[in-house]
Amino acid sequence: MVFMISIEKVASKQDLKAFINFPSTLFVGDENWIDPLFVERVEHLSKKNPASDHVVWQAWLAKRGAEVVGRITAQIDSLHRELYGPNTGHFGMIDAIDDEEVFAALFKTAEEWLISQGAHQITGPFSLNINQESGLLVDGFDTPPSALMAHGKPWYGKHIENLGYSKAIDLIAYWMKRTDLHFEPGLTKLMDNVRKRVTIRPLNRKIFDQEMQILRNLFNLGWQDNWGFVPFTEHEFATMGQQLKYLVPDDMIYIAEIDGEPAAFIVGLPNINEAIDGLEGKLLPFGWAKVLWRLKVRGVRTARVPLMGVKKEYQFSRIGPIIALLLIEALREPFRRRNIDALEMSWILETNTGMRTILERIGAEPYKNYRLFEKKI
Known part of the structure; x- marks a missing residue:
C-alpha cells in the first residue's frame, strides 16, 4: 500500500x-x-x-x-x-x-x-x-x-x-590544529608592535555579569553591519553567560583592551559534542555522569570559537586584524594545558575576506560550508 x-x-x-x-x-x-x-x-x-x-x-x-x-x-x-x-x-x-x-x-x-x-x-x-x-x-x-x-x-x-x-x-567553518598554528615573521612583527598598545586579559569571574555586558556590547556593535545581523538581547546574553560560566574555563575567554577600553573578545568553547557522543541524547540514568567526567576529568580534544568580536572602529584599521591574531594566540597556552589538539573557528561569512585571509595565513583551513537560502513568495 x-x-x-x-x-x-x-x-x-x-x-x-x-x-x-x-x-x-x-x-x-x-x-x-x-x-x-x-x-x-x-x-x-x-x-x-x-x-x-x-x-x-x-x-x-x-x-x-x-x-x-x-x-x-x-x-x-x-x-x-x-x-x-x-x-x-x-x-x-x-x-x-x-x-x-x-x-x-x-x-x-x-x-x-x-x-x-x-x-x-x-x-x-x-x-x-x-x-x-x-x-x-x-x-x-x-x-x-x-x-x-x-x-x-x-x-x-x-x-x-x-x-x-x-x-x-x-x-565557512575553519579547522586549525594547535600544532599547525604559526605566525609568519611579518605577522609576528606586527603583533609585537600592537602588543605595546593592547592588553589581553582573561575573563574576571568576580564581575561576571559586567564582563558579559562588555562582550554583548562588543558583539552587537562589531557585527551590526554584517549580513543578517540581529542583536543579542540582554536576556539572551545573560542566559548564554550562565552556560559559559559552567562550560568554559576563565582562561578560554579573553578580552582585548586598548588604553583600558574593551576593544575585542574571543570565546573558546570546549567541544561538548565530544562529551555527549554515544549517549543517544539521554542524560539518564548515567549520561550526566559521563558528560561531567568527559568535560571535567578526561577533557575533550577539540574546541570551537563560537563568539568573537572586534570593535567597529578598529575593524577596518591595520590594528583590527592584529588584535584578532593576539586573541587567537592567547588561546594556545590554555589549549595546550588541557590537551586540546584542534580548534574550529565558525562561522565566518564568506564575504569576510580579511578574517579569512588571516586565518589561512596562520594555518587554518576551510573544511565545512553552511549555506543560507532565500526566496521571495
Whole structure:
C-alpha cells in the first residue's frame, strides 16, 4: 500500500518528542551524526529559550502513513523585522528523507504559514534565529559537527533549490590544529608592535555579569553591519553567560583592551559534542555522569570559537586584524594545558575576506560550508 504524504502541526508533547527524535532515525548509520541531548532540545523549543522573547514559530512533521519522514519550522523574528522590514520570515530545522514530494509538502506548509504572518521574503535555515544554529551543511559531511553547529544530508540543498530557493550567502567553518598554528615573521612583527598598545586579559569571574555586558556590547556593535545581523538581547546574553560560566574555563575567554577600553573578545568553547557522543541524547540514568567526567576529568580534544568580536572602529584599521591574531594566540597556552589538539573557528561569512585571509595565513583551513537560502513568495 502506498501512503500519501501528510503534514501535521506539532501541537503536543508527543509531537514535539517525535520532532526532536526524527533526525536520530534519519541519520542511523552515519558515523558523523551526534544525537543532541533531548532535554536541551526541549528547552530550546520552549519559552525557556530567550529568543522566544522576539521569535514566534511553528513546527510540522511530514508523515507517510504513521512513519515520520521529515520535519521543518517556520518563524518570525520581530527584531529581524525591525532591521530589515516587516515582510521577512525564516525557515529552519529542516530534515527529511531523499524525496522531493516530502520537501515540497514541508516547504509549502511553512511558506503558507509565513505568508499568513505577512512574510514575503524568506531566508533560512535558522534554528531559531541567526544567533543560534544557522545554515545548511553543503560541504563537509565527512566529519562530525562541532558544538552548536548543524549536520545534514547531501540531498537537502538540491531539493531546496528545486523549490525556488537560491543562495543568499555561505558561512565557512575553519579547522586549525594547535600544532599547525604559526605566525609568519611579518605577522609576528606586527603583533609585537600592537602588543605595546593592547592588553589581553582573561575573563574576571568576580564581575561576571559586567564582563558579559562588555562582550554583548562588543558583539552587537562589531557585527551590526554584517549580513543578517540581529542583536543579542540582554536576556539572551545573560542566559548564554550562565552556560559559559559552567562550560568554559576563565582562561578560554579573553578580552582585548586598548588604553583600558574593551576593544575585542574571543570565546573558546570546549567541544561538548565530544562529551555527549554515544549517549543517544539521554542524560539518564548515567549520561550526566559521563558528560561531567568527559568535560571535567578526561577533557575533550577539540574546541570551537563560537563568539568573537572586534570593535567597529578598529575593524577596518591595520590594528583590527592584529588584535584578532593576539586573541587567537592567547588561546594556545590554555589549549595546550588541557590537551586540546584542534580548534574550529565558525562561522565566518564568506564575504569576510580579511578574517579569512588571516586565518589561512596562520594555518587554518576551510573544511565545512553552511549555506543560507532565500526566496521571495
